[in-house]
Amino acid sequence: MNIAILGVGLIGGSIGLAARHRLDAEVAGFDPDPRTLERALEIGAIARSADSVAEATEDAEVVFCAAPVGRLPELVAEALAASGPETTVTDVGSTKRGVVERLPEGPDGERFIGGHPLAGAETAGVENARAELFDGARWYLVPTERSSGLAYDRLQRAVAGLGARPQAIDAAGHDRVMATVSHLPHVLANALVQQAGTTLAAEAERVPEVGPSFRDTTRVAGANPAIWADIFVSNGDAVAAGIDALVERLAEAARLIRSGDVEAVRAWHQAAAAERRRLLEADLVGGELRELRIAVENRPGTVAEIALALGQAGVNIEDMALYPAPDMRSGAISIWVAGEAEAERAATVVRGLGHGAALVGDGGEG
Amino acid sequence: MNIAILGVGLIGGSIGLAARHRLDAEVAGFDPDPRTLERALEIGAIARSADSVAEATEDAEVVFCAAPVGRLPELVAEALAASGPETTVTDVGSTKRGVVERLPEGPDGERFIGGHPLAGAETAGVENARAELFDGARWYLVPTERSSGLAYDRLQRAVAGLGARPQAIDAAGHDRVMATVSHLPHVLANALVQQAGTTLAAEAERVPEVGPSFRDTTRVAGANPAIWADIFVSNGDAVAAGIDALVERLAEAARLIRSGDVEAVRAWHQAAAAERRRLLEADLVGGELRELRIAVENRPGTVAEIALALGQAGVNIEDMALYPAPDMRSGAISIWVAGEAEAERAATVVRGLGHGAALVGDGGEG
DSSP, rough: OOEEEEEEEEEHHHHHHHHHSSOOEEEEOOOOOOHHHHHHHHTTTTTTOOOSHHHHHHTTEEEEEOGGGGGGGHHHHHHHSSOOOEEEEEEOOOOOOOHHOOSSSSSSGHHHEEEESSSSSTTTTGOOOOOTTTTOOOOEEEOOTOOHHHHHHHHHHHHTTTOOEEEEEHHHHHHHHHHIIIHHHHHHHHHHHHHHHHHHHTTOHHHHHHHHHHHHHHTTTOOOOOHHHHHHHHTHHHHHHHHHHHHHHHHHHHHHHTOOOOHHHHHHHHHHHHHHHHHHHOTTTTEEEEEEEEEOOOTTTHHHHHHHHHTTTOOOOOOEEEOTTTTSSEEEEEEEEEEEHHHHHHHHHHHHHHOOOESSSSSOOO | EEEEEEEEEOOOOOHHHHHHHHHHEEEEOOOOOHHHHHHHHHHTSEEEOSSHHHHHHOOSSEEEEESOOHHHHHHHHHHHHHSSSSSEEEOSSSSSSSHHTTSSSSGGGEEEEEEEEEESTSSOOOGGOOOTTTTTTTEEEOOOTTTTHHHHHHHHHHHHHOEEEEEEHHHHHHHHHHHIIHHHHHHHHHHHHHHHHHHHHHHTTOSSSOOOHHHHHHTTOOOHHHHHHHHHHHHHHHHHHHHHHHHHHHHHHHHHHTTTTTHHHHHHHHHHHHHHHHHHTTTTTSSEEEEEEEEESSSSEEEEEEEHHHHHTTTOOOOEEEEEEESSEEEEEEEEEESSSHHHHHHHHHHHTTOOOESSSSSOOO
């Protein structure tokens, strides 16, 4: 199989590595940055470096456009124009309507299928590329009304060959889902961190050491401005609609809380607990996630000791969070494991190491 | 020192253990639940179990009221009425205005100092009590205009003796800070999880495997309804005001994103990044937190192996998050360490184990 990659950063480079290792593909690459292109060649992400989009795509069966979201419509059009009538062109952008809506008229557009691998976007740079990046990851495929079935079939096979799990979704649905589960949490992080800055300046306080919830919620505040401004804007209406809907929910929550009706607040809170379980834990193999809170000294090796003992006992840690105490000498570790039995086993193991360990009813600091 | 504890759950029990072990105190306890009281006696959290508030407090120099927030004003009044004119009475509630504003008239009220230890509220039950719970933790002391200096001084010494770091704050300031850094993230978690439920039901989708930001933000959704409904309502006006302010910020963000002005969105995003650094990382010893993203197989022992190697290399992990891939066979681990040098060292160690590892520029999934 001949593959062309336009933009050989983390995602493009990883596609190249996976395609060469797993599909035994011939991989040509182009990048506007000559140093990036050279580096991609050095690490073997591409076998041939091209001087232009046209040169890269000339024999390609599949062309992956892996540029920043704002550049994609242009690059896709260029790739479609340069490539032959049998070539499938796709992209890997985090939002999908922008590129789909600006597809060129005419038969060229039939060869385009949008794509979005849910992997790896948290780092950048071809030097971090790896063949395993897409292993088991969902890879959204976004056909349009004009897409050819042949092109879709070929792309689906290629994506599966890279180790990913392809799944079709329409562009608008994709963007709405992403707005909710990815873009909106980033907006919330930004807003909350700014608000805390204002409140705490007024109180002349640093963030108190309580509130792992605050740390969790604001972790991505201001993350990677180079790509995020593009993502917010390219999915602007869906993100803004998501914000509007959330604003209504929050206003309703404020009304409820102001009412002072403890029972109603409790019912609202319990409904959220149920919804979270339904969303996140429904089809976990071992049962619902249980949280085990462990009190520890905060020194090198503590996490290791615990994780090692759990590993030796065959307990798999599904999630973990560290909550250092203010003095950084002590703290707590939360681990999440699947199912009650596993959780009990984990607690026994941890207590055997001499740490305090408690299964958390339903989490949350007070 | 004679200490009385009214309500011997996790916090009350831990106060008892710490007071007995560290202050060599005589500790009497009362709890409306006879089984809890008995259990507290068994584990040594109290030396004497009392049948009433009056019996528990009769010789006490300091009385800790450790009941749920909604019960505190009543219990504090009872403790003040029952105890002698030299007895200091305090509480450990997560919100402070409710109890302070409902203090009894007259000289009894002068003996009350509010309190809030920032520790341990994420679990519950006397069986999880431990003497080290407050080690290095901030413990807010909330005097009123009527509070006696003597009472404050005694409580401050007692709290420091339990291992905590006392700090004075006024009730309104305390409640505003907590509304922002603890209560509001919980409200956001609830609202976001409900919204995702609605959106994803419309799209017939489960939460896609992208979005550690979503998982982080919604982790505490619906946490512990028994205590959280009380907290929301008892701090209702501050929480609702926090929601109002956040709603304004979000509406402004929606306007900005709708405008399509990428540069303005980028500036907003960068300001959030700067604010977050300022809030969370200003006085970390080793420098700013750096994130190292590690690609791993998701099997028991992997986390241990990495953490162990880092520990042996003297690298302290300040924070950690696991991001399992959808197939649960592979995934990524993020660790945060303080400072550039430590981060580079951690990367070298992890790569030495054969894992892919990349320092994340500024985090966030795309």
